[in-house]
Amino acid sequence: xxxxxxxxxxxxxxxxxxxxxxxxxxxxxxxxxxxxxxxxxxxxxxxxxxxxxxxxxxxxxxxxxxxxxxxxxxxxxxxxxxxxxxxxxxxxxxxxxxxxxxxxxxxxxxxxxxxxxxxxxxxxxxxxxxxxxxxxxxxxxxxxxxxxxxxxxxx
Amino acid sequence: xxxxxxxxxxxxxxxxxxxxxxxxxxxxxxxxxxxxxxxxxxxxxxxxxxxxxxxxxxxxxxxxxxxxxxxxxxxxxxxxxxxxxxxxxxxxxxxxxxxxxxxxxxxxxxxxxxxxxxxxxxxxxxxxxxxxxxxxxxxxxxxxxxxxxxxxxxxxxxxxxxxxxxxxxxxxxxxxxxxxxxxxxxxxxxxxxxxxxxxxxxxxxxxxxxxxxxxxxxxxxxxxxxxxxxxxxxxxxxxxxxxxxxxxxxxxxxxxxxxxxxxxxxxxxxxxxxxxxxxxxxxxxxxxxxxxxxxxxxxxxxxxxxxxxxxxxxxxxxxxxxxxxxxxxxxxxxxxxxxxxxxxxxxxxxxxxxxxxxxxxxxxxxxxxxxxxxxxxxxxxxxxxxxxxxxxxxxxxxxxxxxxxxxxxxxxxxxxxxxxxxxxxxxxxxxxxxxxxxxxxxxxxxxxxxxxxxxxxxxxxxxxxxxxxxxxxxxx
Numbered sequence: 001x002x003x004x005x006x007x008x009x010x011x012x013x014x015x016x017x018x019x020x021x022x023x024x025x026x027x028x029x030x031x032x033x034x035x036x037x038x039x040x041x042x043x044x045x046x047x048x049x050x051x052x053x054x055x056x057x058x059x060x061x062x063x064x065x066x067x068x069x070x071x072x073x074x075x076x077x078x079x080x081x082x083x084x085x086x087x088x089x090x091x092x093x094x095x096x097x098x099x100x101x102x103x104x105x106x107x108x109x110x111x112x113x114x115x116x117x118x119x120x121x122x123x124x125x126x127x128x129x130x131x132x133x134x135x136x137x138x139x140x141x142x143x144x145x146x147x148x149x150x151x152x153x154x155x
Numbered sequence: 156x157x158x159x160x161x162x163x164x165x166x167x168x169x170x171x172x173x174x175x176x177x178x179x180x181x182x183x184x185x186x187x188x189x190x191x192x193x194x195x196x197x198x199x200x201x202x203x204x205x206x207x208x209x210x211x212x213x214x215x216x217x218x219x220x221x222x223x224x225x226x227x228x229x230x231x232x233x234x235x236x237x238x239x240x241x242x243x244x245x246x247x248x249x250x251x252x253x254x255x256x257x258x259x260x261x262x263x264x265x266x267x268x269x270x271x272x273x274x275x276x277x278x279x280x281x282x283x284x285x286x287x288x289x290x291x292x293x294x295x296x297x298x299x300x301x302x303x304x305x306x307x308x309x310x311x312x313x314x315x316x317x318x319x320x321x322x323x324x325x326x327x328x329x330x331x332x333x334x335x336x337x338x339x340x341x342x343x344x345x346x347x348x349x350x351x352x353x354x355x356x357x358x359x360x361x362x363x364x365x366x367x368x369x370x371x372x373x374x375x376x377x378x379x380x381x382x383x384x385x386x387x388x389x390x391x392x393x394x395x396x397x398x399x400x401x402x403x404x405x406x407x408x409x410x411x412x413x414x415x416x417x418x419x420x421x422x423x424x425x426x427x428x429x430x431x432x433x434x435x436x437x438x439x440x441x442x443x444x445x446x447x448x449x450x451x452x453x454x455x456x457x458x459x460x461x462x463x464x465x466x467x468x469x470x471x472x473x474x475x476x477x478x479x480x481x482x483x484x485x486x487x488x489x490x491x492x493x494x495x496x497x498x499x500x501x502x503x504x505x506x507x508x509x510x511x512x513x514x515x516x517x518x519x520x521x522x523x524x525x526x527x528x529x530x531x532x533x534x535x536x537x538x539x540x541x542x543x544x545x546x547x548x549x550x551x552x553x554x555x556x557x558x559x560x561x562x563x564x565x566x567x568x569x570x571x572x573x574x575x576x577x578x579x580x581x582x583x584x585x586x587x588x589x590x591x592x593x594x595x596x597x598x599x600x601x602x603x604x605x606x607x608x609x610x611x612x613x614x615x616x617x618x619x620x621x622x623x624x625x626x627x628x629x630x631x
Contacts, residue, residue: 038318044267045309048302048306098287102288102298106295
């Protein structure tokens with residue numbers, strides 16, 4: 001099994017935004033060899049951190065969009081993209097894409113990275129998950145486990 | 156001037172929120188008014204009602220992921236007041252270490268990640284390149300220095316608090332665990348590299364200032380008062396002291412003010428076009444009571460830093476103007492001086508002979524129904540004010556956040572930039588960059604001040620005297 005880092009982020013006092021860190025609570029049991037970090041939000045210094053791992057899995061909640069309803073899970077591979085524009089010019093927002101791209105451009109390390117999101121239903125103040133996201137949590141955990149255990153191929 | 160356009164501030168956008176700037180033209184086609192609209196919703200004060208007071212530091216830390224420690228400190232100090240305790244001296248020093256580490260990493264984020272693209276590539280650079288990726292390409296050492304400095308601060312927080320963000324280590328009455336010798340030594344070992352980074356970044360920054368003469372003269376360069384907490388000897392501090400206010404000439408307006416009585420001299424005004432309230436100095440009324448907080452203000456109100464290299468840099472900083480240093484562009488410079496001070500002060504505190512003491516918490520039950528905690532967050536003075544019932548449950552909370560205290564000044568800064576750089580009825584990317592850049596000088600934390608989170612886009616509207624939108628430029 002590759003050396004895996006799971007980066008969960010979100011605000012646990014914003015209802016479904018806390019789903020990633022809740023998933024980590026369960027994943028620590030099933031993936032004892034992986035490393036876990038939970039954040040309120042990502043920061044650029046994570047670019048250096050991820051270079052020490054073979055695989056990184058970012059976990060987050062997502063807003064409902066066209067075709068994605070609350071509880072839906074999506075897995076997106078992340079590739080370094082120096083043509084990407086970084087929109088975090090105002091607030092404290094760093095995307096997983098930014099972290100992966102900085103790791104490549106600054107440290108010349110291309111980490112196998114994926115972003116797994118679960119579509120949320122409510123992001124109001126609160127420390128509970130919505131029914132839809134709570135129901136999706138076991139599936140989210142299963143998908144992370146599967147991805148973490150997948151061997152990395154050089155394709 | 157009539158205005159028919161309607162600004163809709165929808166609470167649904169409080170998470171995926173956005174800010175908006177409207178520029179209002181007069182009959183001559185010149186910018187007459189500018190507004191910086193914050194459209195996220197503030198809510199933590201209500202969220203906390205009914206919670207046990209001892210939960211407040213942990214709850215308040217979740218206001219922000221960049222400066223949670225500031226909220227931890229201010230909240231814990233408010234809880235200390237509710238307990239009516241004086242925390243052990245070692246706990247006082249450990250809280251200071253925590254706060255200094257946080258200021259370092261927060262300032263590093265602001266400068267290296269958010270502002271360095273402008274400083275390195277200029278205000279008219281291609282927006283596609285004017286970002287952290289452009290910095291990584293043009294000056295990778297600068298980008299890596301920024302990451303190292305962030306890590307320096309965060310690792311201290313992690314070593315003391317158990318985790319980098321929202322550590323629960325600061326508690327009412329002190330801190331929950333003493334500092335171990337191993338952690339103390341590990342942190343001290345990282346000081347030399349951090350100092351070296353701070354020094355060379357300061358030199359790099361001072362070398363860039365000549366290129367930004369026009370921006371220095373137009374970026375929030377106007378008279379206001381400045382406020383900050385200082386020590387008894389008027390030295391720079393982030394943890395505890397008296398409030399001091401100076402005017403634009405550098406003369407003291409008010410001194411020896413008790414921060415816990417903030418409501419006697421700080422008022423808040425609600426504007427219909429923004430969720431961000433505006434603070435003002437009550438004796439001068441609104442809006443004449445405009446003042447600024449944060450790094451620029453702190454270096455204007457402080458007479459000294461109290462550490463050798465930072466004192467040298469402060470003396471040089473004070474030479475920028477014979478009055479108080481007025482241009483908000485100099486927030487960047489002030490931030491770098493503060494980083495230097497923080498690292499030097501960290502070393503002093505870690506070498507204190509009592510720093511490893513096991514006595515780090517005072518225990519008590521509530522002995523007061525009302526408590527106020529004040530501290531200097533990276534962006535400025537922060538106040539937490541709580542009232543509890545006889546069960547120790549929170550009944551009322553008021554938070555005054557640094558960014559809100561800079562709201563009036565930020566709006567005036569946007570107006571100044573717009574008047575100087577907007578000509579005719581067309582908005583240009585360079586103008587947009589400068590409007591963003593002047594706000595970025597203040598390093599606003601809109602998540603803190605409005606208690607929401609989300610990605611910030613920016614939309615600028617140019618509005619005619621008749622209220623018609625002439626042009627819009629946006630970043631999403």
